Amino acid sequence: MKILLIDDSKTMRNIQKAVLSQLGYTEIEEACDGQDALSKVGAFAPNLLLVDWNMPKMDGLTFVRNFRQNDKTTPIIMVTTESEKSRVIEAIKAGVNNYVVKPFTPDILSQRINETLGRLAA
Amino acid sequence: MDPRYITPFIASIQNVFSTMLQLPVSIDEPRLKQDNRATYDVSAIIGMSGDVTGNVVLSFPADTAQRLVALFIGEDISTDNPDFADAIGELVNMVAGNAKADFSGKAVSISCPSVIIGQHHAVSSGSDTPCVIIPCQTDCGELAIEIAIRETNAASTGDSTAQAA
Numbered sequence: 605m606k607i608l609l610i611d612d613s614k615t616m617r618n619i620q621k622a623v624l625s626q627l628g629y630t631e632i633e634e635a636c637d638g639q640d641a642l643s644k645v646g647a648f649a650p651n652l653l654l655v656d657w658n659m660p661k662m663d664g665l666t667f668v669r670n671f672r673q674n675d676k677t678t679p680i681i682m683v684t685t686e687s688e689k690s691r692v693i694e695a696i697k698a699g700v701n702n703y704v705v706k707p708f709t710p711d712i713l714s715q716r717i718n719e720t721l722g723r724l725a726a
Numbered sequence: 727m728d729p730r731y732i733t734p735f736i737a738s739i740q741n742v743f744s745t746m747l748q749l750p751v752s753i754d755e756p757r758l759k760q761d762n763r764a765t766y767d768v769s770a771i772i773g774m775s776g777d778v779t780g781n782v783v784l785s786f787p788a789d790t791a792q793r794l795v796a797l798f799i800g801e802d803i804s805t806d807n808p809d810f811a812d813a814i815g816e817l818v819n820m821v822a823g824n825a826k827a828d829f830s831g832k833a834v835s836i837s838c839p840s841v842i843i844g845q846h847h848a849v850s851s852g853s854d855t856p857c858v859i860i861p862c863q864t865d866c867g868e869l870a871i872e873i874a875i876r877e878t879n880a881a882s883t884g885d886s887t888a889q890a891a
Contacts, residue, residue, distance in 0.1 A: 612838065615799055615813040658819070660838050685823020690833070706820050707745035 605721075606631045608650035610641040610667065611683070612659040616706070620654055620683065623710045627717060638662025642670055650678060652721065657684035657695070665698055672699035679720045683708070727858050727873070731778065732756060734828035735821065735871050739784075739862060742820045747797045754861035762850045764842070765859065765870045766790075768805070769849055770818035773837035778829055780875030781851050784818045788843070790867030797866065805843050815839035821871070832877075 607629055611617045617634050624632055633648045635641035637659040645653075653671070657664040668680055679701040686695075687705040695703060702720045704713055736753050743749045759765075765785040772782050786794070788805055795813045796802045803810050819839045826834040842849070851857050851874030860871040 613812050613816045613819070614809060615816050618799065658823075658836060658838060685820050685836070687824060687827040706823065707742045709745060 605629050605652065606633070606648060606650045608633050608635060608641060608645065608648060608653045610635045610638065610653065610659070610664065611656040612636050613656070616656065616683075620713065623713045624717070626710070627714055638664060638667030638670070641667055645671060645675075652717070653678065653680045654683050655680055655700075657682060657686045657691070665695060668695070668698045668700055679724055681716055681720055683713070727856055727876075731829065731875055732858055732860070732873060734825035735782070735873055736860060737828070738821045738824040739871060741824060742817065743864065746817075746820070747794065749794075749797065749864050749866065752863045754863065756858050756860045759857035759859045759872060759874075762848045762857075764847050764849055765872065767843065767845050767847075768814060769842045769847065770814045771840045771842065771849060772818050772822045774822065774826065774834050774875055775837070776834040777832040777878055778826070778834045778875050779878050780855050780873075781849065782818065782822045782825075782875065783849050783872040784814070784821060784869060785872055786814070786869045787867060790864075790869055793866035794864075794869075811841035811843065815841050 607624055609617050609620055609632060621632055633644055635644050639662040655664040655667060664682060680699060681702045681704060682695045682700045683704045685706045692703050702716050704716045740751045743751045766787045768786040768788055768791040770784040774780055791814055795810055798813050822836050826836065855874045855876050857872055857874035862869050862871065
């Protein structure tokens with residue numbers, strides 16, 4: 605299972621990486637914004653993406669719209685401080701499969717990851 | 727300033743610190759800030775735009791900020807380590823992002839955070855935007871939330887800017 609973590613904050617990437625490691629996922633690539641992520645998805649070919657919303661250069665929503673032009677199926681979880689209902693709807697319309705609001709506990713993030721991958725396996 | 731734009735920040739900082747740092751935050755009486763000098767030596771700044779515009783600052787004494795960062799990332803680092811600004815910036819990002827969700831019926835975007843570290847810097851929010859300080863107490867030390875925001879059509883001029891001095 606290859607996972608691409610996209611967040612401009614190294615702190616948040618490290619926290620998410622720790623949760624993923626606890627779940628047994630160790631094949632993790634990191635990107636610091638949407639543009640960086642777009643340059644890495646081809647070679648890395650992730651099976652799951654965790655994407656922040658507010659980032660410099662290219663925000664998470666723009667990244668998701670770009671990514672979905674070529675990949676309709678790889679699951680994407682938006683991990684963001686944007687918690688308004690309108691934002692969640694906007695993200696889902698862009699192609700996000702699940703949503704985690706910051707701040708989150710490790711349990712919540714684990715639950716959303718398992719839920720998302722579970723749906724894929726079903 | 728309309729209390730509808732103050733109380734969300736109180737709930738938000740308590741939620742963020744409790745969830746990410748397992749740290750309770752007690753709140754003292756908010757007051758109007760009289761000048762643009764930073765309250766403490768570390769300012770984590772985020773801009774708001776849309777139906778509500780302005781700046782929100784988390785202001786920390788350096789030693790408080792270092793203790794909070796140690797809790798957040800799990801190691802002690804100095805203020806000149808790039809990871810320090812990253813962690814402090816993420817705290818203001820979460821506090822502002824969660825607070826704006828409670829601005830009923832308002833569409834608001836937040837900027838990427840900026841962090842200023844150093845004594846005697848200033849954070850200016852424009853002369854037409856009053857700044858409210860919410861003093862906070864934690865077991866890691868004191869800090870303050872500084873809120874200088876207004877409804878976009880409640881005043882006519884001036885974008886907010888942050889500047890180091």
